[in-house]
Amino acid sequence: MSYEPNGWQEPTLGENLARAGIKRRDFLKFCGGLAAVFALGNQATGTAHAAPVTAEQIADKLSALTKPNVVWLQLQECTGCMESTLRSGGTTVEEIVLNLLSVNYNELVMAASGDAANKALDDTNAEPHILVVNGSIPLGAGGAYCTIGGKSAEQVLRESAEKATAILAVGACAVWGSVQASKPNPTGAVGVDEIITDRPVINVSGCPPIGEVITATVAYVLTHGDLPKTDAEGRPLFAYDQRIHDSCPRRAHFDAGQFVRTFDDEGARNGWCLYEMGCKGPSTFSACPVIQWNLHTSWPIGAGHPCIGCTEKQFFDRFTPFYQTLPDVTGFGIEATAQEVGWGLVGATVAAVGVHAGVTAARRASATRTKVDPPLRAFGDSTVWLPTPTSRRPAHVDDAPAPKTTDEPGKAE
């Protein structure tokens, strides 16, 4: 169980690979897809117009090259995403910062402060690097709501993004602005991809994201030499291709109409469905039930609390009040309830949901709800709450699986 450091023990990648017994042939193959991410200089930043380079050239350069340099910014945020990273049990944070990468700038863990820290940032920014961003960018008050080294968060982000070969926005703040962007958004907070619009930004959503998902996204980039495939929101499919509702161990209780009616009631003790307590699992894309939290210890629904939907856009506005059930959406409350609340809500075709005895019970339950507060209407009838089927289709709707799928999203390791 104990972590054994097994570091970068030779000066160059080539020597480390040789030490690890990696054959040149395999390495060449690997290099084919690597140029987009690793720091190879101007000619191979992975853009379409880049001068073509052979795998041999890449291999030669890479062999002489060192670990990818990383700038890991924390802008307007709460440090919860770094704390989650510290808790990752997949690729651990010590592997990330000591072995896999050279994290030359991260305010939480770096040794240097002040001028020395700013120099580390400027030096790393001057060369190709991987950029990870926690936190939102407040645009109000001329950028004065979040400054680092005297610069606004926007300026810091733009400078770090300029030569970045891959940009990962990690956490609800970096992706959409999260809590501080909730109404009335006093500081004008926005996510990274509202500032960086000329390149893909990988959105690792969640408040915070699961630690293993954060580190696996970084490891994915290193392993595949490319950015992970994403949904229409820019979220990596390996962690966000299914709704919580699809992989929820309590799904059978939903289908059977067995709902918790009050916290701590008999149903709660039996692990019944939390839908009636306001669970947002049916509308939330996340691998929480599969990966779980903190070394697979538990996860929110497993610990009896409804999902608050923290991987979804503006969940603090769209999913509140948290303890109120999902609103009536098209189709909900009719005979097809289970399907509609299932994939139907995001517009996908449900392949194989049987008509369960529980459907009637579920409909009856929904009929007893008296009223729905105005804020919830927003995501029942809004065009922006969840992507329409067409906007999400390129990602994974084409092959919308049956609610019970055997394919697990990629694991952290």
Add this chain to the structure above:
Amino acid sequence: MSERVVIDPLTRIEGHLRIELETDGSAISKAWSETTQFRGIETIVQGRDPRDAWAFVQRICGVCTSVHAIASINAVENAIGSNPPEQARLIRDMVLASQAVQDHVIHFYHLHAMDWVNVPSAATADPQAAVDFAKKIGSTWKGNTLERMTAVRDTVKGILDSGQLTIFTGGYWDHPDYRLPPEANLMAVAHYLDALEFQRSMIRIGTVFGGKNPHPNFLVGGMACTIDPDKSESINQVQVDQIADWIAETTEFVHACYLPDALAILGVYPDYFEIGAAQPNYLAVGMSGATFAGAPSASRLTTPFTQVKPGVILDGDLSTVHDFDPSKIAEYVSSAWYTYPDGEVALAPDKGVTDPAYTGPTPPFTWLAGADDGKYTWCKAPRYDGHAMQVGPLARVLLAYAQGHARTKELVDGAATRYGISLDKLNSTAGRTLARAVECVTSAEMLADSTFPTFVANLKKGDIDVFDSSRWEPSSWPAEASGFSFVEVARGNLSHWVTIKDGKVDKYQAVVPTTWLAGGRDDTGAQGPYEESLAGNGKHPLVNPAQPLEPLRTIHSFDPCMSCAVHVLDVEGTELGIATS
């Protein structure tokens, strides 16, 4: 001749802190503590369901996750008259205790240690000497093996040889005041890595009850996690056994690794008991994890450690513990970018208004202090009866000491004897770091010896109730109600204040440990504790302004949490008039 020095970003803290200094030769003559982030979360909470508020305000901070959520649900319960069952309270106490221990461990090893420990030096150490050194300082940690020390040395060596120093880039490694021998540095780096693994493991106590960490889930009226010894889908003997293991792991790490390391390292820097004194005024409502809903003197809530009562110590006089009176708290905006509606200089938290009004230079800027209006920070300046106060482990340890808490006294007296210092020297950079280690021991022991066993004993008696449903529905609430709560969290005294009107949050306010400590000057020009610790006596060392190692040591000794420090409430409920995207 004075020289200006700026430390921004001040790293290895939560959030964004900028320190501006003027130095006179080799010592600091003036200091300004400048918080450079503002988010406005309390404004955002207004008008929302009070049962949701915990989820919003928990996001004030992800390092001290849980604590704002617990303070929030306590305050809301206080307002609406909800009465969470004892088991739910004990669960919250266990979450708070595990959070407090984890937080202190992370602070010491991952945020503070590099102020004292020279990482590159570890590469030159003899691994056997590191094993021997650990033994010599009384560390019985299981990781003190030759294999482990050798592997860690090789890792450090590999990083240095690669020329890519990762998080060690730009460290002040050639600073003359790194004093530990290579073998001590190697041991500390090994324990740094062990502590990472430890915190990953022990934080699971909170995950069992809250489902995730950071930002576990809580519930107004109790807890959402059910407990039932005879149900597989509730917390049962399986989880109880796991928690027992993790608590054992916790006490082992704290006793065998953290405390001996802290005592040994501080012993090499004894002059830091003379450096970094802030105002000798201390405020706490009890020991770590103490929780009150409403005024501590009239609280319904039992708190896990009742032996130490709320109190205030002034002018370092431990012989007199003054009664704590929440109405004596006021927050000044003299140095902060806010305005009060009628131009007041200070307002009490329950009347507080925070109307952001930035008057500083448009970024990028190079210097903030000395503006015409005297403002230089987003952090207000709280005062108690006009006094700047220290909160946190030092305040709690001194309060416990003053009230005769035996275990605290034993640990503090042991350390004081070892260093040959008097008690007043705990008001120092080293003293605050020592107090944190002492408190970590008592917190872990109380979790193991008191809170958890009580929870299990109740379970054995058949007490599985975790939720008070009587006040869940807003229809059961008064049309207007106010409540507040105090919680002693890792960094100090935290309070949340809420007013509910017609089922919605009408006013919300948090008074946060780092606000007490990082706030700037008040209307009399008196400095906040960070500033006082750096510039109070004009003797704080700063040998090389390009390598501000000494002030980092002092500021880190407070364990800053800047996101917590900056909170905002507009009691009028008006929007703040800032352009949104």
